[in-house]
Amino acid sequence: MNIVVIGLSHHSSPVELRERFAFAEAKIPDALKTLRESGSAAEAVILSTCNRVEIYAATAWEPARAFAELKKFLLRWSETTEGLEVGSSRCDDRTAQRAVPTTTDSELYTLAEPQSLQHLFRVAGGLDSMVLGETEILGQLKEAYLLAHRHGHTGARLNKAFQRAFHVAKHVRTHTNIQRGSISVASAAVELAEKIFSSLREREVLVIGAGDTSEKTARALRSRGARNIIIASRSLERAQILAREFGGRAVPFDAWAAEFEKIDIVISSTSAPHPILDRARLEPLMQARQQRPLLLIDIAVPRDINPEVNFLENVYLYNIDDLQAIADGYLKQRKDEIARCEAIIAEKVKPLLDVRASADYADERRLFFTRQRKSAQSAD
Amino acid sequence: MAWFTDRHFFLLAVAVYGLSTMYSVFLWRKGFRQDDHVNYLLLLAAFLLHTSAMFKRGFSLNQCPVNNLFEATMFIAWSAAAAYLVIGLLPRLRFLGAFVSPVLFAIGVFAMMPELDPPHGPTPQFTGALTSLHAATILLAYGAFGLAAAAAGMFLTEQHDLKFHKLRAVLSLLPPIQRLETVAGRLVLAGFILFTIGLEAGRFLPRSAGAGYWSDPKVIWSIFMWAVYLILLLSRRFLAQSSRRFAYGIMAAFAFLLLTFWGTNLLSPLHHP
Numbered sequence: 001m002n003i004v005v006i007g008l009s010h011h012s013s014p015v016e017l018r019e020r021f022a023f024a025e026a027k028i029p030d031a032l033k034t035l036r037e038s039g040s041a042a043e044a045v046i047l048s049t050c051n052r053v054e055i056y057a058a059t060a061w062e063p064a065r066a067f068a069e070l071k072k073f074l075l076r077w078s079e080t081t082e083g084l085e086v087g088s089s090r091c092d093d094r095t096a097q098r099a100v101p102t103t104t105d106s107e108l109y110t111l112a113e114p115q116s117l118q119h120l121f122r123v124a125g126g127l128d129s130m131v132l133g134e135t136e137i138l139g140q141l142k143e144a145y146l147l148a149h150r151h152g153h154t155g156a157r158l159n160k161a162f163q164r165a166f167h168v169a170k171h172v173r174t175h176t177n178i179q180r181g182s183i184s185v186a187s188a189a190v191e192l193a194e195k196i197f198s199s200l201r202e203r204e205v206l207v208i209g210a211g212d213t214s215e216k217t218a219r220a221l222r223s224r225g226a227r228n229i230i231i232a233s234r235s236l237e238r239a240q241i242l243a244r245e246f247g248g249r250a251v252p253f254d255a256w257a258a259e260f261e262k263i264d265i266v267i268s269s270t271s272a273p274h275p276i277l278d279r280a281r282l283e284p285l286m287q288a289r290q291q292r293p294l295l296l297i298d299i300a301v302p303r304d305i306n307p308e309v310n311f312l313e314n315v316y317l318y319n320i321d322d323l324q325a326i327a328d329g330y331l332k333q334r335k336d337e338i339a340r341c342e343a344i345i346a347e348k349v350k351p352l353l354d355v356r357a358s359a360d361y362a363d364e365r366r367l368f369f370t371r372q373r374k375s376a377q378s379a380d
Numbered sequence: 381m382a383w384f385t386d387r388h389f390f391l392l393a394v395a396v397y398g399l400s401t402m403y404s405v406f407l408w409r410k411g412f413r414q415d416d417h418v419n420y421l422l423l424l425a426a427f428l429l430h431t432s433a434m435f436k437r438g439f440s441l442n443q444c445p446v447n448n449l450f451e452a453t454m455f456i457a458w459s460a461a462a463a464y465l466v467i468g469l470l471p472r473l474r475f476l477g478a479f480v481s482p483v484l485f486a487i488g489v490f491a492m493m494p495e496l497d498p499p500h501g502p503t504p505q506f507t508g509a510l511t512s513l514h515a516a517t518i519l520l521a522y523g524a525f526g527l528a529a530a531a532a533g534m535f536l537t538e539q540h541d542l543k544f545h546k547l548r549a550v551l552s553l554l555p556p557i558q559r560l561e562t563v564a565g566r567l568v569l570a571g572f573i574l575f576t577i578g579l580e581a582g583r584f585l586p587r588s589a590g591a592g593y594w595s596d597p598k599v600i601w602s603i604f605m606w607a608v609y610l611i612l613l614l615s616r617r618f619l620a621q622s623s624r625r626f627a628y629g630i631m632a633a634f635a636f637l638l639l640t641f642w643g644t645n646l647l648s649p650l651h652h653p
Contacts, residue, residue, distance in 0.1 A: 191550055195542060198559040290620040293558060310543065313622040322545050329547040 001042060001157050004063055005116040006070045006108060007054030010130050013107035015050075021078045023048040025147070031077060032153040040069035043155040045148040045162065047123075049140050051130050056120060058157035063112035071108060114353050117161060121345040124169035126178065133178040133334045138169050161352060168348045175344065178337040180330070186216035188326040189297050189318070190224050193265055196293050196316060201225040206263040208232050208256050209270030210242050213299050213320075217267050222246050230263065232256035234270070260285040265295045268304040278306035286312055297323070386440070387497070389433035390454060394488035396426035397457075401485045404478035412475050412552035419477045420468050426484070427461045434458055444512035449642055450497030452519055457487040459523025460530075463567070467527070472555035473563065479530035487526075487638070496642075510581055518578030518602075522637065524571030525609070529634035531564040532627035539624060561623045564630055565616060572609045579606060601644040608633050 008018060023031055028046050035044050041057035048054075055074070059066040111119050119128070124141050126133045145162045148154050154162070173179050190200075197203055203226045207218050210233040218229050229248030232255065233239035239250035251259060270276060277296075286294065296317040298305040303319055310317040400422040407419060434454060437445040445451040461484055468474045490496075539557050541549030554560075579602055583593060593599055612629045615621040621629075 188550070192542075195538070195550055195554075195556055196558060198556050198562065291622050293623070313624060316542055318545065325545070325547065326550050329551055333551060 001058045001060055002063055002066075002113050003056065003058050003116050003120075003157060003161055004066055004070070004113075005054055005056055005111040005119050006067060006074065007047075007052060008107045008109065009052035009054070009128065011128070012109055017107055018051070018053060021048075021053040021074060023053065023077075028144075028147055029151040029153075032148055032151060035070075035073055036153060038069060038073060040066050040073065043148075043158040044153050045145050045158060047141060047144040049137065051137075052123070052128075054123075056116070056158065056161075058155065058161075063110075067110040067112075071110075074108070114349055117349045117352055118345055120161060120165045121168050121349060122342075124165040125172040125341055125345065126169070127172075127338060127341055127345075132331070133337075135173070135179060138166070142166065164348065164352055168345060171348070172341050172344055176337045176340045177333055178341050180333065184216075185213060185299070185320065185323045185327055186220045188323045188330070189217045189267070190220045191330075192297075192316075192318060192323070192326065193221065193295055194224070196295055197264065199225070202227055203264040204228045204230065204262050205248075205265045205267065206230045206232065206256060206259050207242070208253075208266065208268040208276070208304065209234070209272075209300065210238050211269035211299070214267045214269040215242060217297065217299070218242075218246060221265065226265070230256075230259050232259070257281070257285065261288050263294075264292065265297070267297045267299065269299045270304050271300070272304060273302060275306040276304050277309065279308040279312065282309050282312060282315065286315065299323070386433040386436035387492075389429050389436060390488070391492065393426045393429035393433060394485065394492060396422055396429060397481055397485040397488050400426060400477065400481035404481050407475070407478045411548040412478070412554050417474075419481070420465075420474050423461060423468075423477050423481060423484075424465060427458075427465055430454070430458050430461060444516055447515075448497060449645060450491050450493075452515065452645075453487055453491035453496065453642075455516070455519040456522040456526065457484050457491070459520040460484060460487075460526040461523075463523055463527045464530075467563065472553065472559075475552075475554055476527075476530055476534060476563075479534045480527060483526055483530055490642075510585055514578050514581040514585060516578075517574045517581065521571040521574035521578060522641070524567045524574060525630075525634050525637060528564045528567035528571060529631045531560055531567060532630040535560040535564060535627045536624065536631075539627075557623070561626070564627060565613075568609060568613060568630060572606075572613060575602075575606055575609065579603070597647040598644045601640060605633070605637055608636075 008021060010018070023046055025048075028048070031046060032044050035041050035055070035057070040061060041055075041059050043058040045056040046054070047056070053074075055070055057066065057070060061069070122128045124138055126135060126137055129137050141162075145154070145158075149159070193200060193203070200221060203221075205218060205221050205226050205228070207214050207229060210231060218226075218231075222229055229243070229246040231239040231243045231246070231248060231250045232253050233242075233250070234253045236250060236252055239253075242248075243250040266277075268276070291314050293314045293316065296305055296309065296315065298317065298319045301320065305317060305319075307317065307319075309315050400419055403419050403422060434445055437451060437454075441447065445455070460480060464476060464480045468477055534554065535557055538549060538552075538554050538560065540546075542557065579599075582599070582602075612621075612626065612633065615629075616626050
């Protein structure tokens, strides 16, 4: 029995085509049943997310024959609207408009063993994801497998392959840096804060000017345990809305300096044409803070904080480019880890293939002796 | 195996400290991005050899092996290695080993100089439980100061990287600088307490006739070192001393201690009756 994969993903096709093939979760058991009844798959799992639609099947057929049948099944399924409900796929893109697929020959990929198993392991490990190393796909893959398993559409081959894939994904996560670090600016700011402060739990954050990135950064800091968020915005109303959301406090824009004694992290993103904080202004504030470390994140353009303040003791100033460089650094680190992950996957796939080879050998032996017995009986 | 002496055990330990130092260079170049089990295990292996050397010497003397400069130096390195192995149980502080191993290697090479380990003769130079307590606490204090200096070095490296926006500051697995500062501060405090106990115990040790306690060069030097560490601790606590200056102070104090320890020991009539 061979494990094969057929599908399309963000690598091979645009969203207009992927959404056409998306399976609504409620319809997947029926789709699996139909698929198995066609005879092309003895076992099957359907994975349908924003970025990919894939069928994993264990089949006794020759791969070429199985692929032709599976492709027919996918095209048939995409043409029937009953299985498709806009917004009900895991992508949850309710605004998506379905388009009729023009061609699928180039977009649909087909993989037989060993590439199919390697692909499954790569998907589970986040190596095939749009955001390299992300973990959401592992949860989606587990759900897809459990759905098929609950309805009795998996057997020994797929059970073993999927269990091994989940194990390998965990192994890859813990033994490589594929998942380490943040590749967004907001999360990079949090990583930075965690390199300076022992813990974020006791930290107070001051947000000056409530822009989109500063809001995301404050949210990320809050999610890591920052104790208090103080918002100072020219629009007090906006500051109050945000403060309520973060469980923090809003202060008038002109009063932000008064908060300096307590705070540890400043996120500044005002639209001021000139710096609002310079060395002369910060120096006495630092003395009042007893020289405790201060992280200044300036995401405004033009910049809100004069770069000279970085020369002050215990002051760490980062602007938007610095944060982007950190995020890019993490992305590069993840890319550098791909080779290590691939090596782990290649090593872990091998036992599965060996098991299959020995199972095939046992089948051939059984067939050989059955034939011999039959010819001996006919000779008698 | 009688030919395999405590000095051979110590030589092996120093060789492994040397290996660890080389591996530390590799860790530096890699930017401390991988978990550092290898260096920890190397230092653990060196520590076991080091401990065997100490035991062997201790059993041969029937007392704590702190009777000459070789033994004292060996004890300083041993206490620093022991303290690191405990602190290194915390994964993020394990990288401290990369800063500790060069110090241990340097001390070890110095201790191996034959002049520091003259034959004891029928009796060791110093005897008695109070002597052992005095020597052991003082040398443990030096070990703590040494480890504090390594933590301070790690702090300064990481702080420099953060200040100048070096990517490795964020990508590395090094602990936050605030935690490093806390660790260095606590080690200095622990060393200071041990040092105080050791100095106090030294006051009650028997002295040969005419040998003054307060006029002994080693005692004067020790009180000076004690005052230096006290000033470091007080300025940090009450004068809001900056973290960077505190770290430089710890490193400078330990460098001075290392460079003058042996010299003052040789000048001291109390330690060379």
